[in-house]
Amino acid sequence: MLEVLGGSSTLAIVVRTLVVSGTATMLATLVGVPVGYAIARATFRGRTTLLGAVNTGMGMPPVVVGVIVWVLLVRSGPFGDLGLIYTQTAMMLAQFLIATPIVVGVTAASIQALPPRLPDLLAVLGAGGPRTLWLLAREAKLGVLAAIMAAFGAIASEVGASMIVGGNLERSTRVLTTAIVTETSRGEIERALALGLVLLVLSFAVNLTLTAVQQRGSR
Amino acid sequence: MSDLAIDNLRVGREGRIVLDVPSLSMRGGRTTAVLGPNGSGKTTLLRVIAGLEASHAGTVRVGGSRSSQSRELAYVFQEDVFLRHSVRYNLELGLRLRRIDETQMRHRIDQAVDLLGIGHLLDRRADRLSGGEGRRVSLARALCLRAPLVLLDEPLAGLDERAYTQLVDELPSILAAFSATTVFVTHRREEALRLADDLIVLIGGRVHAAGDRKAVAADPRTAEVARVLGFAVLGAAGRKVAVRPDALKLGSGPLQFFMTVDGILDVVGPPDVMGRVGDTRVRVPLGVDAVPPLMGARVVVSTDQFVEVE
Numbered sequence: 001m002l003e004v005l006g007g008s009s010t011l012a013i014v015v016r017t018l019v020v021s022g023t024a025t026m027l028a029t030l031v032g033v034p035v036g037y038a039i040a041r042a043t044f045r046g047r048t049t050l051l052g053a054v055n056t057g058m059g060m061p062p063v064v065v066g067v068i069v070w071v072l073l074v075r076s077g078p079f080g081d082l083g084l085i086y087t088q089t090a091m092m093l094a095q096f097l098i099a100t101p102i103v104v105g106v107t108a109a110s111i112q113a114l115p116p117r118l119p120d121l122l123a124v125l126g127a128g129g130p131r132t133l134w135l136l137a138r139e140a141k142l143g144v145l146a147a148i149m150a151a152f153g154a155i156a157s158e159v160g161a162s163m164i165v166g167g168n169l170e171r172s173t174r175v176l177t178t179a180i181v182t183e184t185s186r187g188e189i190e191r192a193l194a195l196g197l198v199l200l201v202l203s204f205a206v207n208l209t210l211t212a213v214q215q216r217g218s219r
Numbered sequence: 220m221s222d223l224a225i226d227n228l229r230v231g232r233e234g235r236i237v238l239d240v241p242s243l244s245m246r247g248g249r250t251t252a253v254l255g256p257n258g259s260g261k262t263t264l265l266r267v268i269a270g271l272e273a274s275h276a277g278t279v280r281v282g283g284s285r286s287s288q289s290r291e292l293a294y295v296f297q298e299d300v301f302l303r304h305s306v307r308y309n310l311e312l313g314l315r316l317r318r319i320d321e322t323q324m325r326h327r328i329d330q331a332v333d334l335l336g337i338g339h340l341l342d343r344r345a346d347r348l349s350g351g352e353g354r355r356v357s358l359a360r361a362l363c364l365r366a367p368l369v370l371l372d373e374p375l376a377g378l379d380e381r382a383y384t385q386l387v388d389e390l391p392s393i394l395a396a397f398s399a400t401t402v403f404v405t406h407r408r409e410e411a412l413r414l415a416d417d418l419i420v421l422i423g424g425r426v427h428a429a430g431d432r433k434a435v436a437a438d439p440r441t442a443e444v445a446r447v448l449g450f451a452v453l454g455a456a457g458r459k460v461a462v463r464p465d466a467l468k469l470g471s472g473p474l475q476f477f478m479t480v481d482g483i484l485d486v487v488g489p490p491d492v493m494g495r496v497g498d499t500r501v502r503v504p505l506g507v508d509a510v511p512p513l514m515g516a517r518v519v520v521s522t523d524q525f526v527e528v529e
Contacts, residue, residue: 117298124293
């Protein structure tokens with residue numbers, strides 16, 4: 001298998017996959033956790049509808065997100081002047097849009113599952129807004145880390161959006177999933193399977209790390 | 220010590236007013252019990268004082284300040300709320316958030332732990348304690364803060380009899396250790412009468428009586444207050460008589476009751492209740508609604524004093 005995978009191109013694809021999906025997951029976490037917290041804690045008209053929309057977004061087909069981002073970023077599109085189409089940035093943007101509803105939805109559910117008086121307790125103990133958010137996220141870490149793992153898993157394994165907005169360019173936007181598609185279409189089944197195995201190992205390594213953090217002190 | 224003053228406070232929920240307090244003051248350094256039946260607005264009052272709930276109108280001043288942001292207080296919730304960490308972590312959290320230095324923190328925790336007898340629990344997970352242990356840790360956490368204002372929401376609720384008996388005996392010394400303006404809400408009159416200096420009777424979101432505990436407890440001005448304070452209220456043709464349950468005694472004969480009368484309430488016009496407070500022989504024409512409190516009261520045979528009931 002090492003022979004099949006040999007060469008610097010495979011390593012570059014692995015690194016690119018980690019950079020694109022890792023960055024998108026991180027950005028989705030930074031946005032999704034506070035938004036999920038706000039939706040869980042706030043009471044406002046339309047909250048249920050918003051949660052319904054978020055939950056729908058959790059199941060959004062990546063290929064649909066890819067088409068929408070493509071329409072926005074393509075040269076003739078409203079943001080075409082930015083020159084982002086067929087770049088890693090475009091892929092990160094598409095993956096961010098896929099990952100964020102997952103982080104928001106699961107975070108909101110985790111925060112709602114906490115003891116209802118916990119935010120009040122932190123308030124009277126003297127925690128300000130950001131500190132309260134941090135402490136609650138830590139209390140809900142089982143759920144929040146599950147959200148991050150689910151988000152990373154969803155975008156590291158998606159192929160439609162990356163293919164459409166990244167273009168699967170060999171030296172700049174090819175990631176593991178699009179590389180697998182390419183190798184399969186070329187009839188290089190052995191290399192496609194090997195890349196698939198690499199993707200699984202990569203996913204396992206990332207999830208194992210997050211699971212270790214998640215489970216620390218939870219028993 | 221911080222006095223607490225409330226003016227024109229109104230809190231609404233789902234289109235109805237749940238708390239309406241035109242004026243109320245609590246004296247600094249004293250323990251004030253807010254007593255009332257379930258749903259009377261006690262917890263809402265406490266939450267508004269703590270700044271956890273907004274009011275539609277009115278002001279709450281603690282030590283002259285209106286700002287709830289800067290209000291330094293300790294709050295014990297009706298149900299135990301802990302972070303999923305050790306008891307020690309939970310005790311330390313409030314002190315760390317208030318930037319208390321390490322030496323002072325150790326000192327305060329040691330004192331609170333000693334007073335509440337929870338040294339053996341320090342390394343246990345706080346969210347896995349029993350009801351009685353949880354209450355003690357909640358009180359210790361509040362005690363550590365050394366806040367000038369302490370708010371206790373049903374601090375003895377949900378305990379089994381053994382834990383309740385133990386803690387209710389210790390509470391006076393715990394409250395003394397707080398050395399703060401303390402407000403605690405309860406629906407159990409025996410707690411309020413035992414622990415408080417001052418008493419507020421809250422019914423239906425309104426203050427029906429407030430003042431020195433002994434004065435309020437001895438002289439209920441309305442039937443509602445009398446009921447909350449544990450008096451049996453006998454209806455008598457539109458008039459009402461308040462009788463302490465332990466003073467209500469059953470004599471021989473189906474219609475003869477012996478009792479001391481502690482207050483004659485709502486008596487207007489020519490009284491049907493023949494007698495005054497302190498009389499040993501009082502004649503009460505018994506109204507229809509007198510039967511349930513009489514039937515539910517403790518019955519003791521005695522010959523001290525009596526009332527003839529028609």
